[in-house]
Amino acid sequence: MKKKNRNVAIIGSGMSKFSSHREEVNQPELIHEAVVEALEDAHLTMDDVDCVLHGNMELFEMVHQPDMWHVLGTGAWGKPGVRLTTGGTTGATLACAADNLVASGLHDVVLAIGFEKLEEGHATGGITNMADPLWGRSLQTGALTGTAAQKLIEQFGEERAKNAAIKMRIIMDEHAMRNEKAHRRLRLDRKYMKQIATQTPPLVGELRMIHMCSQSDGACAVIFASEDKVAQLGANPAWVVDHETVHREETLIFNSGKSTHRVAAERLYARNGITDPIHQIDVFEMYDPSAWWGVDWLGDFLLCESDEHVKMVENDQIAIEGEFPLNPSGGVQASNPIGATALVRVAEAAMQVVARRANTRCRVM
Amino acid sequence: MSNKKEGGPELIVSRQILSIAQRFSTGPVMGRFLRELRDNKRIMANKCPKCGRHQLPPREVCALCSVEATEWEELGPEGAIRDYDIVYYSSPDPLTGETRETPYVLCWAQLDRTQGDAPLWHLLNAPDLSKVRRGLRVRVVFSEERDGTMGDIKYFEIIE
Amino acid sequence: MAKHRGAGGRVAICAVAQTKFERDKWQVRFQGMLWEVVEKVLRQTGLQFGAGGIEAAVTVSDDVFDARTISDGAITDVVGAHHQSEEKVAADGAQGVYYAAATILSNHHDIVLLAGHCKESQSASRNQITHLAFDPFYTRPVGLDYVAAAALQAQAYMARTGVTEAQLADVVVRSRKWARENPVAQETAAVTREQALAAPMLAAPIRQSFMYPVSDGAIAMILASEERAAELTDRPVWITGLGNCYDSFFLGERDLAGNFSLERAAKKAYEMAGVTHPTDAFEVVEIADQYAHQQPQYAEGLALCPARQGAKWLADGGPEKQHVNRSGGMLAGNPLILGGMARVAEAVIQLRGEAGSRQVPGAKRALAHGATGPAGQLQTVVVLEN
Structure with missing residues (x-):
């Protein structure tokens, strides 16, 4: 490497608190909630920050170059x-x-802000x-x-597939019940697994409302700092070891x-010496926009060759008490302010690493 | 428009419909595909000169080989369903704003003679939903009035 | 500011290609337009996509201009991003240069493709797009868009400095003169001062001639680490200074006649490049003058002349003496979000000695500038050397 x-x-x-209804704040105000909390968490003020990153999708709120207006927040x-x-x-x-x-040396303390206010579009x-x-465009269904x-x-x-999907959905909800910031906290009960699966409306094929992520308003802010700054501030760091981005060609076939x-x-x-991800990774925050994708993508991320990932759902290995806790936050099925969502994964993983501290390795994708 | 929250002050929300008229270029590649649909009721795909796979709808460059896909071949009009979606959620058609009747079926059909994984995506006319399955043979049905858009394909129909 | 460029070393721009900028490239999709320039930089460097070659793409585009959510998803094919990295900077292309350089300085990548596109002709009105940059409750209802914002800036600047309409017309006349020497420039027809002053008024004092024209085009560059640059070109151009800065949003809160954010962006870039006397530090200066008054205003912000002395700078032939915008500048036509990237491209062409009849002989160091947002709210400064 x-x-x-x-x-x-x-x-x-x-x-911020994630919800389908945040009418009491406008866009910069929603962002401001997350920024203030991040600065307090890091014991910094805005004067310590020397670069601000901003991301969301313009067409969701129909604001062009929204970082301009959002400077207010x-x-x-x-x-x-x-x-x-x-x-x-x-x-x-x-x-x-x-x-x-930060690694480039151009900046010492970077504040990254992901945002979406989906109710506005x-x-x-x-x-x-x-x-x-x-x-x-006339065919796609979001x-x-x-x-x-x-x-x-x-x-x-x-x-087996249907059970795995609804089981994952219930586990994610159990996790969301522990997270006050989460949007959907439904108190789903394992006893009624079969009913939960069949009593919500179908959206597309076997994808039902219960399987799908929410449409949320929310913002997330994460502060990154150089090694020198970490030492100088006496901060409690979660080190960012490596990252990888992979795109694919433009088709809409799955x-x-x-x-x-x-x-x-x-x-x-x-690159990072991980040969046995299930045992070498302590916690995984995954972007799981639906329970079906959640099960399928878990298999991909863990490089499963047969049904290991389905078993992990079936035997509660992915539950917070399990050997491989998946999305202790409740994940994307609970909250999905789209431009913030993937940064929430990073923030949640960092919190887990800092809290567990001792000899923990964490990977987020 | 206002929204009063329990116990709190009235919150005013501002409802606006924002739209900007667009004129999308089709370019020589997609443009040819649409022209063939409109004028000749033919499904033409372009083909990568390097790896030989088809692109449907045609795009300028083969993403795997980073070369222009300049050869053209007619595919279909018959093929087999690779994937399908039975849609129950009535989202508005973003091009017309109209809400469709549900359920309706979308399918990705691999047309005969296609090389590579390049199914064509369109509506499937399926009066009996229980018949829809992967591998089902289907045929492209063209619209009678054609204007050089994907709407020139009316839908796929099931070959009985 | 951090001064840590150890293992990351320096970043070079090793290849540049631009389409001709045109009022309406209706014949091609933006993908086709972008492929034209990507193919050129591949040929210039002999590079291929993949491990050991181009490892990642940084793209520059805007979802509203493209009328497409996640519009970079539409160009993965042409930027070689299938099973590779692609990250989109949704701002002026000079910001793309800034970020692409960081991905190399960090030592995460060695070779990066930077690719930007925009077709302003696609929408019925650019002003409808930039209107959407304003908040829905306070500034949209009064009808603000970027032209109206620039007009307020021009009024404030001209009132403070005494720059006249005739001087702005002369900026346009000069832009056209140099644009004729630039094969990719859009507005090359000669105009006289009188003609420029007779153009329709868009938002006082901005006349049609004082505003950059509707423009379509694409730009691609290859950026590389110091270790890899030598394989790709014998004329690398080094990025030696980078800076950017936001101003506040509400126009009423800003000193519209001043250069709050540009001065800060320039200070950072100059410190990094070791530039202490900007007035004579550069053989080539490229300013993103979306509107004619911004050329003297931003020259002040870049410390090419003293603050509030823009009128004198113009009267004394400052633009000609300091080789400002020999490309024709933004006024000769670039899409809004490629303005700064086109400035960097021209700087590279000049520093490589490939600028033909507009070449500044012996150019060693260049200054390139980009701006994003209403009345230049976000400013970007890049220093380049050969």
Whole structure:
């Protein structure tokens, strides 16, 4: 693995409360909640921050170059900054960028802010605008598809696949019940697994309302600092060891070739000496926009070759008390302010690392 | 428009519909595909000269080989369903604003003679949802009035 | 500021390609437009995508201009990002240069493709797009867009400095004169001062001639670490200074006649590059003059002349003496979000000695500037050397 120009750590994070209804704040005010909490968490003031990163999707709120208006909440006045946006991955891209900007030596303390206020637009309409206007826009149904369910049903049989998806959904809800910031905290009861699965409306194929992530308003702010700064501030760091970004060609077919999740995981593991991810990783915060994708992608990220990931769901290994806690925050199925969501994963993972401290390794993708 | 929260002050929200008229270029590649649909009722794909796979709809460059895909071949009009979605959620058609009747079916059909993984995505006319399955043989049905858009394909129909 | 460029070393720009900038490239999708320049930088460097070659792409585009959510998803094919990294900077392209350089200085990547595109012709109105940059409750209802914001800036600046309309017309006349020497420039038809002053008024004092034209185009660059640059070119251009800074949002809170954010951005870039006397530090200066008054105003902010002395600077032939905007500048036509990237591109061409009839002989050090947002709220400064 290439050596970083200098080491980078996360020294604080903050989040707004996630909800479908945050009418009591406007966009900069929502961001401000997360920024203030992050600064307090890191025991810093805005004067200590020397770069502000911003990311969200313009067409969700219909604000062009929103980092301009949002300066009122981000605190970027008089400071350097960069705006990056890559879709659902935006928050993770912000974390990669913050890592790069601190490691580069250009900045010592970088505040990364992911944001979305989905109630102010039409989320499914906004996602549908991803499709090429010439060939997919009249067909796409936002991020809703039944193809992940089809794939799992084909791989593992209908009953086992359906049970795994709803089991994952319930575990994620149990985790969300422990997280006051989470948007959907439904108090789902394992006793009623079968009913929960069938009593919510179908959206697309076997993807039902209960399986799908929420549409949330929310902001997340994470503070990254150089090794020198960490020492100087006496901060409690979660070191950012490495990151990897993998894209794919422009098609809207699912399950084609090797998944980007698997490619990213393979590269990251190879560079960082991870040969047995299930045992070498203590906690995993994953972007799981639906329970079906959650089950499928878990297999990809952990490089499973057969049904190991399904078993991990079935035997509660992914529960917070299990051997491989997945999304102790409740994950994306509980809260999905899209531009903030992937940064929330990074923030949650960093909090876990800092709290557990001793000899912990954590990887986030 | 106002929204009074229990016990709190009235919160005013501002409802606005924002739209900006667009004129999208089709370019020589997608443009040819659409012209063939409109004028000749043919599904034309372009082909990578290096790896030989088709692109449907055609795009300028083969993403795997980073070369222009300059050869053209007619595919279909028959093929087999690779994936499908039965849609129950009535999202508005972003191009027309109209809400569709549900349920309806979308499918990705691999047209005959296609090389590589390049299914064509469109509506499937399936009066009996229980018949829809992967591998089902389907045929492209063209619209009678065609204007050089993807709407020139009316839908896939199931070959009985 | 941090001064830590140890293991990361320096970053070089090793190749540059631009499309011709045009009012309406209706014949091509933006993907086709971008591929034209990506293919050129691949050919210039002999690079391929993948391990050992181009490892990552940083792209520059805007979802509203593209009318497409996550519009970078539409260009993965042409920037070689299938199973590779692609990160999109959604701001002026000089910000793309800033971030792409950071990915190399951090030692995360060795070779990065920077690729930007925009088709302003696609939308019925650019002003409808920039109107959306304003908040929905307070500034949208009064009809602000970037032209109206720039007009307020121009009024404030001209009132403070005494820069006249005739001087702005002369900035346009000079832009056209040099644009004729630049094969990619859009507005090359000669104008007289009288013609420029007779152009329709858009938002007083900004006339159509004083504003950059509707423009379509794409730019690609290859950036590389010091270790890899030599393989790619025998004329690397080094990025030696980088700085950027935000001003506040509400126009009423800002000193519109001043250069709050640009002065700070320039200070950072100059410190990093070791520039102590900016007035004579550069053989080539490229300013993102989206509007004619911004050329003298931003020259002040860049410390190319004393503050409040823009009128004198113009009267004394400052732009010609300091070789400002021999490309024709923004006024000759670049899409809004590629303005700063085109400035960096011209700086590289000059420092490589490839600028033909507009070449500044023996150019050693260049200054390139970009701006994003209403009345230049976010300013970016790049110093380059050969």
